[in-house]
Amino acid sequence: MVPLSYYLVLSGILFACGVLGFLIKRNIITIFMSIELMLNGVNLSFVAFAAHWHALSGQVFVFFVMVVAAAEAAVGLAIIIAVYRTRETLNVDQVNLLKL
Amino acid sequence: MFHLILFLFFGAICVAGAVNLLVQSHPINSALSLIVVMGSLAAEYLLLGAEFLAAIQVIVYAGAIMVLFLITIMLLNAGKEERSKGSRVATLLGVPGVLIGGVLVAWTLLHRSDMQSVPIGALKGDPKDIARLLFHDFLLPFEVTSVLILIAIMGAVVLASRPEAEAHGARKDEG
Amino acid sequence: MTPTLNPLLWAIPILPLAGAAINGFFGRKASRNAISAVALVFCGAAFAVALWIALHFSSASSPYYFPLAHWIRAGMFSVDFDFYLDQLSLVMLLVVTGVGFLIHIYSVGYMWDDDGYYRFMSYLNLFMFFMLTLVLAKNYLVMFIGWEGVGLASYLLIGFWFTKDSAAAAGKKAFIVNRIGDFGFLIALFLMIKHFGSLDFTHVLAAVRTLPTETAGAGLLTAIGLLLMVGAAGKSAQIPLYVWLPDAMEGPTPVSALIHAATMVTAGVYMVARSSVIFDHAPTAMTVVAIVGTLTALFAATIGIAQTDIKKVLAYSTVSQLGYMFMACGVGAFSAGIFHLMTHAFFKGLLFLAAGSVIHGVGGEQDMRKMGGLRLYMPWTFATMGIATLAIAGIPPFAGFWSKDEILWRAFGASWVYWLSGVITAFITSFYMFRLMYMTFGGDDYRGTVAQEAHGHGGHGHDDHGHGHGEPHESPWVMLGPLVVLALLSVIGGFVGYGNRFEHFLAPVFQGATGIAPETAPESASSTLEYLLMGVSISVAGLGWFLAYLLYSRVPQLPARIAAGLGGLYRTVANKYYIDELYAVLFVKPLIDGSTTILWHGVDQRVIDAAVNDSADAARHVSDNMRHMQSGNLRSYAGWVAAGGALVIAYMVWMGVR
Numbered sequence: 001m002v003p004l005s006y007y008l009v010l011s012g013i014l015f016a017c018g019v020l021g022f023l024i025k026r027n028i029i030t031i032f033m034s035i036e037l038m039l040n041g042v043n044l045s046f047v048a049f050a051a052h053w054h055a056l057s058g059q060v061f062v063f064f065v066m067v068v069a070a071a072e073a074a075v076g077l078a079i080i081i082a083v084y085r086t087r088e089t090l091n092v093d094q095v096n097l098l099k100l
Numbered sequence: 101m102f103h104l105i106l107f108l109f110f111g112a113i114c115v116a117g118a119v120n121l122l123v124q125s126h127p128i129n130s131a132l133s134l135i136v137v138m139g140s141l142a143a144e145y146l147l148l149g150a151e152f153l154a155a156i157q158v159i160v161y162a163g164a165i166m167v168l169f170l171i172t173i174m175l176l177n178a179g180k181e182e183r184s185k186g187s188r189v190a191t192l193l194g195v196p197g198v199l200i201g202g203v204l205v206a207w208t209l210l211h212r213s214d215m216q217s218v219p220i221g222a223l224k225g226d227p228k229d230i231a232r233l234l235f236h237d238f239l240l241p242f243e244v245t246s247v248l249i250l251i252a253i254m255g256a257v258v259l260a261s262r263p264e265a266e267a268h269g270a271r272k273d274e275g
Numbered sequence: 276m277t278p279t280l281n282p283l284l285w286a287i288p289i290l291p292l293a294g295a296a297i298n299g300f301f302g303r304k305a306s307r308n309a310i311s312a313v314a315l316v317f318c319g320a321a322f323a324v325a326l327w328i329a330l331h332f333s334s335a336s337s338p339y340y341f342p343l344a345h346w347i348r349a350g351m352f353s354v355d356f357d358f359y360l361d362q363l364s365l366v367m368l369l370v371v372t373g374v375g376f377l378i379h380i381y382s383v384g385y386m387w388d389d390d391g392y393y394r395f396m397s398y399l400n401l402f403m404f405f406m407l408t409l410v411l412a413k414n415y416l417v418m419f420i421g422w423e424g425v426g427l428a429s430y431l432l433i434g435f436w437f438t439k440d441s442a443a444a445a446g447k448k449a450f451i452v453n454r455i456g457d458f459g460f461l462i463a464l465f466l467m468i469k470h471f472g473s474l475d476f477t478h479v480l481a482a483v484r485t486l487p488t489e490t491a492g493a494g495l496l497t498a499i500g501l502l503l504m505v506g507a508a509g510k511s512a513q514i515p516l517y518v519w520l521p522d523a524m525e526g527p528t529p530v531s532a533l534i535h536a537a538t539m540v541t542a543g544v545y546m547v548a549r550s551s552v553i554f555d556h557a558p559t560a561m562t563v564v565a566i567v568g569t570l571t572a573l574f575a576a577t578i579g580i581a582q583t584d585i586k587k588v589l590a591y592s593t594v595s596q597l598g599y600m601f602m603a604c605g606v607g608a609f610s611a612g613i614f615h616l617m618t619h620a621f622f623k624g625l626l627f628l629a630a631g632s633v634i635h636g637v638g639g640e641q642d643m644r645k646m647g648g649l650r651l652y653m654p655w656t657f658a659t660m661g662i663a664t665l666a667i668a669g670i671p672p673f674a675g676f677w678s679k680d681e682i683l684w685r686a687f688g689a690s691w692v693y694w695l696s697g698v699i700t701a702f703i704t705s706f707y708m709f710r711l712m713y714m715t716f717g718g719d720d721y722r723g724t725v726a727q728e729a730h731g732h733g734g735h736g737h738d739d740h741g742h743g744h745g746e747p748h749e750s751p752w753v754m755l756g757p758l759v760v761l762a763l764l765s766v767i768g769g770f771v772g773y774g775n776r777f778e779h780f781l782a783p784v785f786q787g788a789t790g791i792a793p794e795t796a797p798e799s800a801s802s803t804l805e806y807l808l809m810g811v812s813i814s815v816a817g818l819g820w821f822l823a824y825l826l827y828s829r830v831p832q833l834p835a836r837i838a839a840g841l842g843g844l845y846r847t848v849a850n851k852y853y854i855d856e857l858y859a860v861l862f863v864k865p866l867i868d869g870s871t872t873i874l875w876h877g878v879d880q881r882v883i884d885a886a887v888n889d890s891a892d893a894a895r896h897v898s899d900n901m902r903h904m905q906s907g908n909l910r911s912y913a914g915w916v917a918a919g920g921a922l923v924i925a926y927m928v929w930m931g932v933r
Contacts (some may be wrong), residue, residue: 001104002103002107007148009210010144012206013115014115014118014203017118017119017121017122017229019163021122021915022913023910023914023917024195027178029131029169029173031125031909032126032169033130033134034121037121040137040161043141043157047144047153048148050148051148051149051222051223056225056230056233058240059134059150059153059225060233063234064241064245066156067245067249069165070249072252073165074252075252075259076203076260077169077172077256078256078257078258079259080176081172081176082259085263090178092908093908093909093910095909096907096908096909097907169852191914192916193917193918194913194914195917196921197921198921200919201920201924201925204921204924205924205928208928208931
């Protein structure tokens with residue numbers, strides 16, 4: 001029997017890793033993958049709670065999160081490709097035209 | 101007991117994969133670690149009884165989304181990350197912030213909440229049950245997400261297509 | 276005496292106001308004739324109405340009143356636009372409208388060539404409106420409106436040639452010094468409101484009548500009386516607020532005649548006379564009034580001896596004669612003071628208008644040392660001015676003798692000190708007035724040149740009369756006419772006081788006035804004493820004339836030698852005892868310096884401006900620093916988000932832990 005909090009801690013670790021990746025990594029695609037990691041962490045906590053409270057709608061929510069993540073990944077990668085075409089680089093520090 | 105061991109085993113793989121994603125310098129390696137994370141998460145879902153979700157996780161996430169990532173990495177010929185001047189704010193403020201947040205949450209969860217246990221396979225996540233929810237209670241979101249996917253497809257096509265001049269030029273070369 | 280409603284009362288002030296408005300708004304493009312017609316018609320109409328009322332005036336149905344409109348209704352306190360006419364107001368009314376009308380006619384000639392002609396006539400009418408409001412008011416507040424209004428008109432008219440620095444400065448000085456007096460007046464009004472709950476004459480004066488006389492020397496009525504005297508001192512140029520009147524000579528001569536001789540400066544005397552009941556019940560205040568009046572009369576007369584500008588002599592003479600009026604009021608002889616007010620309006624108005632005629636005739640010169648022998652060129656001016664001089668010197672049977680003698684007689688009844696001072700002042704008055712006559716008209720040679728056109732008088736070039744320059748000339752009849760009328764009044768004006776008729780006429784207004792020298796008491800005294808004192812004042816006037824004749828006709832070198840001999844003393848008197856300089860050092864400079872350093876640099880610049888500027892600077896600095904957040908760097912954004920998220924989580928944990 002695994003306490004609920006263990007699942008939540010695992011979810012939290014995954015989420016933290018995702019944020020860390022977002023902050024540390026320089027490649028845009030890697031940053032994007034950290035976002036996916038964050039989403040997965042959140043998914044895990046949803047499922048854990050669904051199991052805890054015997055509410056199936058938690059799993060349905062995860063379903064929707066996945067769908068949206070897929071759509072977002074598609075669009076995001078398309079943007080990355082477009083940015084690469086103009087900037088010739090995947091380094092996020094060099095995509096900084098929107099500054100004051 | 102068995103449940104705990106399995107949980108810890110797959111949890112460890114998860115965390116290892118996540119950390120590896122952070123550590124690797126080549127994006128391809130990061131992508132592959134992410135796939136490992138996805139897989140172990142699917143196993144976790146199974147432990148929680150979400151069979152349908154576990155299957156979807158493998159098919160959609162690990163199978164489609166990650167493949168998309170890999171295609172993009174290969175398309176753009178992403179190489180090792182170069183050293184570049186990062187953001188001081190990110191490293192000085194962000195990283196400690198995340199760590200503190202994470203530690204706080206973990207501490208709270210482990211020490212304060214009631215240690216209610218979740219039995220293995222507690223909730224049966226039958227496709228039949230999920231489908232019933234999906235097409236009855238969550239019908240609207242379901243339909244809306246289908247529209248969302250359509251828009252995403254169109255957006256991706258438009259964004260990633262070559263600009264007109266280049267296309268013309270390319271066709272001229274070909275012609 | 277039952278109060279009677281009289282609807283004509285409010286028409287009197289409104290008519291000149293209409294004239295002022297018409298000339299003010301439409302006068303710029305109108306022809307001179309049209310402007311003159313408007314101004315004269317409206318002023319004349321006011322005079323006609325005043326005459327009508329006077330002819331139909333009956334003491335039995337006085338006082339007349341007319342409530343025009345509601346004004347202030349504040350709980351128990353109310354003040355309305357009410358008009359009022361009793362014997363005192365009637366005298367003032369006739370003087371103001373009559374002399375005013377004559378001066379309007381004179382101004383048509385005097386100011387004809389000026390560019391701002393329409394403005395001048397408009398301002399003159401405006402002044403009439405305010406003065407009439409002052410005189411016909413039924414309560415102190417409407418009187419105050421007129422009071423302030425005449426101050427405004429005075430400012431506008433003194434600074435009429437506003438392009439001239441000295442004129443603008445003189446206008447300001449007049450207004451500001453007036454305001455100091457008004458401050459006293461206002462506090463007196465506040466005291467009245469507080470203690471009597473009303474500002475209406477009938478209410479206040481009736482209430483005061485019921486109060487006991489304050490013989491202890493202090494108290495509410497003394498305070499009110501003293502404060503009213505402060506206001507009167509400002510308006511009527513008494514010590515210490517007289518300094519504006521000599522400077523006011525910067526204005527055109529008709530202005531000096533109307534405002535600073537005949538009417539506005541007498542407003543203070545009128546106000547004191549109107550409040551006679553208050554002063555009666557406050558002997559200390561009354562004594563102060565008498566002392567101030569006496570001192571001012573003597574003081575101003577001494578300054579007049581050494582002045583060389585013809586208008587300045589007349590200005591100090593006005594201050595001195597006003598001192599006589601206040602001395603009269605101060606000893607309880609209110610009707611004598613008003614009598615002298617009336618005769619003074621005649622002869623002083625005449626003196627100023629004649630001086631204007633002289634100035635006009637010699638092309639703008641005002642220095643008497645550059646005149647002389649003008650009686651040969653300007654006989655009419657000479658004759659009328661001579662009559663006025665005889666009147667002011669107090670030589671019978673001219674008007675000034677009767678009124679001045681009445682005052683001296685009543686002053687003697689109060690204290691021989693007042694009388695002696697008055698007699699000495701009369702001597703000096705006679706001396707400097709005849710000195711003026713001899714210097715201006717006497718002798719046979721004209722010491723100046725007529726080609727003095729370009730300077731001084733705002734360049735209104737009225738010297739292109741077509742005849743050869745170098746010769747002074749008589750003024751046109753439009754100017755001489757009023758001179759003749761006023762001269763006539765200066766001759767016969769005194770006879771209204773014969774046999775105490777004037778006193779009896781005004782008695783209902785001043786009834787119950789006990790004062791230092793009761794109105795009725797001297798009648799019982801011996802008439803030999805009265806004739807003796809009369810003889811003294813006549814001989815003193817003659818003595819002054821003789822001395823002036825000696826010094827300025829017989830031995831013309833003597834004055835210069837005396838002046839050189841007296842040295843410093845002469846210089847002090849010639850420089851008006853340096854009072855203006857004293858005020859500048861004591862009050863003006865500290866005020867300006869304080870204002871500059873404390874208020875301007877300290878408060879305005881360092882506090883108010885700084886607050887605005889610094890808050891703008893602060894906003895700019897903040898945004899300058901915040902700008903760096905928008906670096907365009909994705910990771911720093913994420914860093915901020917993560918930090919913020921951590922904060923929120925920490926807060927939530929903390930809340931949960933509590």
